[in-house]
Amino acid sequence: MSEFNFKQAANEVLDIEVRGLQQLSQYINDDFVKACTTILNNKEGKVVVMGMGKSGHIGKKIAATLASTGTSAFFVHPGEAAHGDLGMIESGDIVIAISNSGESSEILSLFPVLKRLNIRIISMTGKPTSNMAKLADIHLCIAVPQEACPRELAPTASTTATLVMGDALAMALMQARGFTAEDFALSHPGGALGRKLLLKLENIMHTGQEVPKVYAEASVKDALLEISQKGLGMTAIVDQQDQILGIFTDGDLRRLLDSRVDIHTALIGDVMTKNPASASPGLLAVEGLNLMQERSITALLLSENGKLVGALNMHDLLKAGVM
Structure with a gap:
């Protein structure tokens, strides 16, 4: 043998x-x-x-x-x-x-x-x-x-x-x-392809009190507190009607510190990134991922007619099995 x-x-x-x-x-x-x-x-x-x-x-x-x-x-x-x-x-x-x-x-x-x-x-x-x-x-x-x-x-x-x-x-x-691949996903909702092709951003986004946001008149210190409490690595800056004015991220903070701005007195509206990338909650999660990768960003605001309705980051997409 x-x-x-x-x-x-x-x-x-x-x-x-x-x-x-x-x-x-x-x-x-x-x-x-x-x-x-x-x-x-x-x-x-x-x-x-x-x-x-x-x-x-x-x-x-x-x-x-x-x-x-x-x-x-x-x-x-x-x-x-x-x-x-x-x-x-x-x-x-x-x-x-x-x-x-x-x-x-x-x-x-x-x-x-x-x-x-x-x-x-x-x-x-x-x-x-x-x-x-x-x-x-x-x-x-x-x-x-x-x-x-x-x-x-x-x-x-x-x-x-x-x-x-x-x-x-x-x-x-x-x-x-x-x-099509979308047709295939409909008969495989439990598989990886199904998650990628059927899951929408609204299914995984943070909403309500979980969404980090501050008004433009808030201090940078208050914005940092909001970022820390909500844990998404960023905060949206909105007006009184929740219309998105800008975003402030961990990366923005590092660049701000390099510019020697006093974070205790500066207003977030003066240092925020204006016209940030945002997406519709009805967008497929895989398309949201593609958008984030194209823009080289790790967090995304979700809006309807310019109004903030949710937010998510790469970690949310990872947990959902989209990545």
């Missing part, structure tokens, strides 16, 4: 599977286009994926990929379908039936009922002459020269080819639909 060459065995598997995928492109043919068109034009129905054993595991992944990229899809186990779950499939749906041999008895036993319901069937098999291939409305070939299993027993190269064919189908449909 110690002399067995594990690297060689693994590389042989990779070589076999790569060769299988390289020849898969010949099956991206008119039948593939027909399958895509059939699914794309099916405005009301769903795509139901079926498969037994290893094909079933691959089928679940294909269904999940379709569902997350704009095609309504789910997986149904053929065995369960024969015992009641067939009721989940309705006229107008499309079934993608997967079997490398094309002779899965559990799936073939469902064909008569599916046909009676006028459900179109797309089969994915490694044998174009199989019953599943001949009885389906559309057949997608997933044949490979050989399995990576040295005994030609365990599905290996064939399941890889099936998965890739499913990915090709899903990605082609995704592009044909004009499916």
Whole structure:
């Protein structure tokens, strides 16, 4: 056992599977286009994926990929379908039936009922002459020269080819639909992309008493106290109607000290940065981040018609998972 060459065995598997995928492109043919068109034009129905054993595991992944990229899809186990779950499939749906041999008895036993319901069937098999291939409305070939299993027993190269064919189908449909990153985020609200594309500044901004603000007539000392208490590294300077006049940040303080201004007597309105960057609370958080990076600032005021309504800093974006 110690002399067995594990690297060689693994590389042989990779070589076999790569060769299988390289020849898969010949099956991206008119039948593939027909399958895509059939699914794309099916405005009301769903795509139901079926498969037994290893094909079933691959089928679940294909269904999940379709569902997350704009095609309504789910997986149904053929065995369960024969015992009641067939009721989940309705006229107008499309079934993608997967079997490398094309002779899965559990799936073939469902064909008569599916046909009676006028459900179109797309089969994915490694044998174009199989019953599943001949009885389906559309057949997608997933044949490979050989399995990576040295005994030609365990599905290996064939399941890889099936998965890739499913990915090709899903990605082609995704592009044909004009499916965007924002669309993707809507079905992935809990993921990092969802947070970046769905989260708005209003969802994470500080409001009310948490917003640091002083009037232009306040002293620099009072402004520094406000910065310290609110902890955002800055304070807004506003008028009596909360209209934004300027901003004063930690960086402004360092520059002010270098200029030898007496912070005890100076008014904040005289040393503030006028016309500061601000954004609408309805702006996407990722766009707010881009604005802050473009302006090289670490805090941002949120306003509506020039009136201060909130504030946030880079730390808030970091906590929200936007960065």
